[in-house]
Amino acid sequence: MAxxxxxxxxxxxxxxxxxxxxxxxxxxxxxxxxxxKKLSLAQLMEVEVTSVSRRxxxxxxxxxxxxxxxxxxxxxxxxxxxxxxxRLLSNLEVAQIDSRQWAxxxxxxxxxxxxxxxxxLDGRTLYTPLFAGVFWxxxxxxxxxxxxxxxxSGPGATQWGSNAVNGVINITTKNARDTQGxxxxxxxxxxxxxxxxRYGGTIAPGVYYRVYGKHxxxxxxxxxxxxxxGDAWRMSQGGFRLDWExxxxxxxxTFQGDAYQGTFGQSANRDVEAEGANLLARWGRTFGPKxxxxxxxxxxxxxxxxxxxxxxxxxxxxxxxxxRLPVGDRYDLVWGGSFRTMDDRVINxxxxxxxxxxxxxxxxxxxxxxxxxxxxxxLRLTAGVKMEHNPYTGAEWQPNVRAMWKMSDRQRLWGAVSxxxxxxxxxxxxxxxxxxxxxxIAGGPNFKSEELLAYEIGYRIEPRAGLALSLATFYHKYxxxxxxxxxxxxxxxxxxANGIIGKSYGAELSAEYRVRSGWRLRMGYTExxxxxxxxxxGLDRTSTRSQVLDPDRxxxxxxxxxxxxxxxxxxxxxxxxxxxxxxxxxxxxxxVRFGWRPTEAxxxxxxxxxxxxxxxxxxxxxxxxxxxxxxxxxASFTWRY
Amino acid sequence: xxxxxxxxxxxADPRRLSVKWAAGFWLLLALVCPPPLPAQExxxxxxxxxxxxxxxxxxxxxxxxxxxxxATAPIRIGLLGTxxxxxxxxxxxxxxxxxxxxxxxxxxxxLQEAAGCxxxxxxKSEANDIPxxxxxxxxxxxxxxxxxPDFARRGGMxxxxxxxxxxxxEINRAATLRSNLRLGSQLLxxxxxxxxxxxxxxx
Numbered sequence: 001m002a003x004x005x006x007x008x009x010x011x012x013x014x015x016x017x018x019x020x021x022x023x024x025x026x027x028x029x030x031x032x033x034x035x036x037k038k039l040s041l042a043q044l045m046e047v048e049v050t051s052v053s054r055r056x057x058x059x060x061x062x063x064x065x066x067x068x069x070x071x072x073x074x075x076x077x078x079x080x081x082x083x084x085x086x087r088l089l090s091n092l093e094v095a096q097i098d099s100r101q102w103a104x105x106x107x108x109x110x111x112x113x114x115x116x117x118x119x120x121l122d123g124r125t126l127y128t129p130l131f132a133g134v135f136w137x138x139x140x141x142x143x144x145x146x147x148x149x150x151x152x153s154g155p156g157a158t159q160w161g162s163n164a165v166n167g168v169i170n171i172t173t174k175n176a177r178d179t180q181g182x183x184x185x186x187x188x189x190x191x192x193x194x195x196x197x198r199y200g201g202t203i204a205p206g207v208y209y210r211v212y213g214k215h216x217x218x219x220x221x222x223x224x225x226x227x228x229x230g231d232a233w234r235m236s237q238g239g240f241r242l243d244w245e246x247x248x249x250x251x252x253x254t255f256q257g258d259a260y261q262g263t264f265g266q267s268a269n270r271d272v273e274a275e276g277a278n279l280l281a282r283w284g285r286t287f288g289p290k291x292x293x294x295x296x297x298x299x300x301x302x303x304x305x306x307x308x309x310x311x312x313x314x315x316x317x318x319x320x321x322x323x324r325l326p327v328g329d330r331y332d333l334v335w336g337g338s339f340r341t342m343d344d345r346v347i348n349x350x351x352x353x354x355x356x357x358x359x360x361x362x363x364x365x366x367x368x369x370x371x372x373x374x375x376x377x378x379l380r381l382t383a384g385v386k387m388e389h390n391p392y393t394g395a396e397w398q399p400n401v402r403a404m405w406k407m408s409d410r411q412r413l414w415g416a417v418s419x420x421x422x423x424x425x426x427x428x429x430x431x432x433x434x435x436x437x438x439x440x441i442a443g444g445p446n447f448k449s450e451e452l453l454a455y456e457i458g459y460r461i462e463p464r465a466g467l468a469l470s471l472a473t474f475y476h477k478y479x480x481x482x483x484x485x486x487x488x489x490x491x492x493x494x495x496x497a498n499g500i501i502g503k504s505y506g507a508e509l510s511a512e513y514r515v516r517s518g519w520r521l522r523m524g525y526t527e528x529x530x531x532x533x534x535x536x537x538g539l540d541r542t543s544t545r546s547q548v549l550d551p552d553r554x555x556x557x558x559x560x561x562x563x564x565x566x567x568x569x570x571x572x573x574x575x576x577x578x579x580x581x582x583x584x585x586x587x588x589x590x591x592v593r594f595g596w597r598p599t600e601a602x603x604x605x606x607x608x609x610x611x612x613x614x615x616x617x618x619x620x621x622x623x624x625x626x627x628x629x630x631x632x633x634x635a636s637f638t639w640r641y
Numbered sequence: 642x643x644x645x646x647x648x649x650x651x652x653a654d655p656r657r658l659s660v661k662w663a664a665g666f667w668l669l670l671a672l673v674c675p676p677p678l679p680a681q682e683x684x685x686x687x688x689x690x691x692x693x694x695x696x697x698x699x700x701x702x703x704x705x706x707x708x709x710x711x712a713t714a715p716i717r718i719g720l721l722g723t724x725x726x727x728x729x730x731x732x733x734x735x736x737x738x739x740x741x742x743x744x745x746x747x748x749x750x751x752l753q754e755a756a757g758c759x760x761x762x763x764x765k766s767e768a769n770d771i772p773x774x775x776x777x778x779x780x781x782x783x784x785x786x787x788x789x790p791d792f793a794r795r796g797g798m799x800x801x802x803x804x805x806x807x808x809x810x811e812i813n814r815a816a817t818l819r820s821n822l823r824l825g826s827q828l829l830x831x832x833x834x835x836x837x838x839x840x841x842x843x844x
Binding site for chain 1: 686689690692693694696697701729732733791794803804806807808809827828830831832833834835836
């Protein structure tokens with residue numbers, strides 16, 4: 001195998017244009033160990049052993065508003081889809097529109113096609129370059145394989161890139177090493193049935209794999225008047241993941257992929273057909289405690305036919321490199337770059353069109369971020385900038401400056417100032433209606449990036465062991481938000497432009513409390529105000545108020561309670577304020593799950609969702625056709641062997 | 642219009658595969674090749690943390706006096722099976738004394754060598770031998786620390802598990818009491834307790 005290894009080393013090095021293989025690992029673990037020994041046991045329990053973030057760090061030390069739920073939290077909440085899992089993060093607005101569509105945002109500007117949020121699953125970007133939103137109906141994985149979900153509210157553009165304007169969601173699945181053996185799970189309920197299987201094994205020492213398959217069927221949503229709306233759906237998905245750890249994980253290679261096919265009902269048209277597949281490879285090498293190199297590449301293919309609207313066939317290739325290294329004793333540097341290319345073909349209906357229908361476009365970016373520790377590591381200053389080049393507006397600069405002050409072992413104060421850009425997607429530049437002249441809407445030839453300037457201050461405290469509180473406050477100022485401006489003369493087509501400005505401010509409070517062994521509480525409360533107005537002289541034809549479809553406040557309470565070692569009773573209560581511009585009433589809902597493990601291998605559970613109302617609306621204009629979400633109950637089993 | 646001739650399901654024209662797409666495929670293939678061997682092995686952060694946990698476990702455990710031949714005899718840690726600590730565990734106990742006792746680490750070739758140890762770390766590779774390990778050490782003042790699912794439920798004393806990205810541990814208190822080991826409240830308060838319930842007065 002040596003010839004293969006050496007040959008590949010040359011290939012990889014050549015591909016990277018570096019001689020990564022020649023880098024020398026740094027000295028042993030003694031200094032890291034000395035640091036960990038200074039921590040109390042409770043603090044040691046909070047250290048993250050790895051992290052998907054650009055800079056691994058303990059959550060308490062992050063200079064941003066980050067919240068995390070683990071796979072265990074998701075399992076105990078009985079979440080059966082990614083959006084349901086996201087409901088456990090109190091810094092996200094999660095609204096279910098109908099049986100398959102979701103409006104998910106952070107810090108406002110929520111919409112069916114929220115375009116200011118970056119969502120990634122194992123490093124693969126989920127939003128579509130068509131409109132910079134996420135087709136949530138086809139984003140799925142085996143819920144049992146999720147390791148954690150991390151939601152950063154506020155901009156993360158310097159590290160993560162465009163679209164990370166109001167927030168970043170990172171969904172990470174488990175290392176195949178941790179999903180060995182078989183798993184069979186099935187669930188049947190009043191609105192949904194799910195069946196899934198997974199098997200994980202070892203190919204050779206240090207080489208682990210898993211394969212999974214999953215099928216979901218869901219019933220229609222309803223309207224206020226009652227009748228079902230014909231949006232029932234079914235989806236099948238399968239995938240694999242292979243993890244290869246070399247030595248004591250100085251190298252870690254991951255290879256993973258998924259494929260899916262789904263059919264989604266529409267009330268007034270034939271079914272939506274969607275299919276897709278992706279393949280991702282990642283190589284990470286650890287040179288030393290603060291020195292790592294990661295190279296990741298993936299292909300993502302999606303195909304969607306929406307009768308009555310467009311059909312789209314999209315291919316994306318994405319390459320991402322990041323390198324972290326210490327510079328002297330006090331500086332820590334991360335730099336990286338990415339390249340992304342897409343091939344997108346749209347078949348347009350008569351009523352609207354993306355023109356030209358077929359485009360090939362490229363993006364590339366470079367970023368550098370440095371961190372300096374001061375005052376014996378009590379103060380950390382971070383500064384970084386990302387330059388991202390997009391095919392519409394060229395280079396966009398996205399800098400940020402952050403500071404984190406360890407006031408004491410139990411208190412942290414942080415602050416940040418950032419600039420983030422929402423770069424144009426196809427819909428901003430290339431949307432025409434109808435599909436042939438004379439147009440009523442003639443694209444947005446002059447549409448430029450939307451800009452955010454964000455100011456954040458946060459505070460974390462651990463008043464006693466087992467209790468952690470976090471407060472993040474923000475002031476966001478937006479410029480050049482999207483508008484639709486009428487033509488210069490009567491009869492001339494309207495054009496997409498940047499005629500709106502906006503602002504938002506608010507506070508996100510979250511708490512985690514281990515009441516005692518076997519009882520854990522997670523709480524969240526967000527209060528915010530979001531507004532937007534047309535610029536002087538602007539004549540926006542979409543109501544400026546339609547930009548703001550957000551509640552003023554949201555609250556979450558999640559309790560995980562072990563009745564005994566084998567029986568658990570968990571509940572999740574949430575409150576969403578009224579969405580004034582859509583007349584969506586405020587609502588409170590309750591999910592309850594009872595779990596029972598009669599043997600080590602088997603778990604049985606019963607979950608009730610949205611128990612407080614027979615049905616309720618979460619999003620959408622107050623029309624008779626607005627969909628509502630029903631109370632539901634399901635029973636599930638999970639068998640591991 | 643040309644666009645109407647495009648039908649879903651038709652394969653893409655291979656001539657349209659531009660150079661960058663071909664380069665992408667090539668790179669993806671290159672990435673799955675085995676990367677070159679590291680020049681030097683080091684432990685992962687996970688095992689660095691676990692090493693420090695082991696050191697903490699020793700500090701917060703009281704062994705009966707009969708577990709030591711004399712007042713300055715070392716506390717012996719034995720490693721059974723997979724124990725990828727690298728030099729982290731040595732670094733964690735280097736130069737440390739618990740009372741008047743230094744701490745030593747030894748690699749155990751088999752279960753028969755475990756009896757003289759005070760803490761035995763049972764690695765993932767021993768998952769099939771848990772019953773044999775538990776019964777061999779039953780009643781002896783040996784703190785057993787496992788690194789695999791269900792170790793504590795099946796009679797081990799302490800077991801590591803990962804909660805997301807954080808190292809956590811569970812304690813089977815009944816097992817520690819059977820061996821006359823007393824664990825400090827610092828440990829019991831932070832652990833997930835498993836196994837038979839033990840009433841508060843019992844230790």
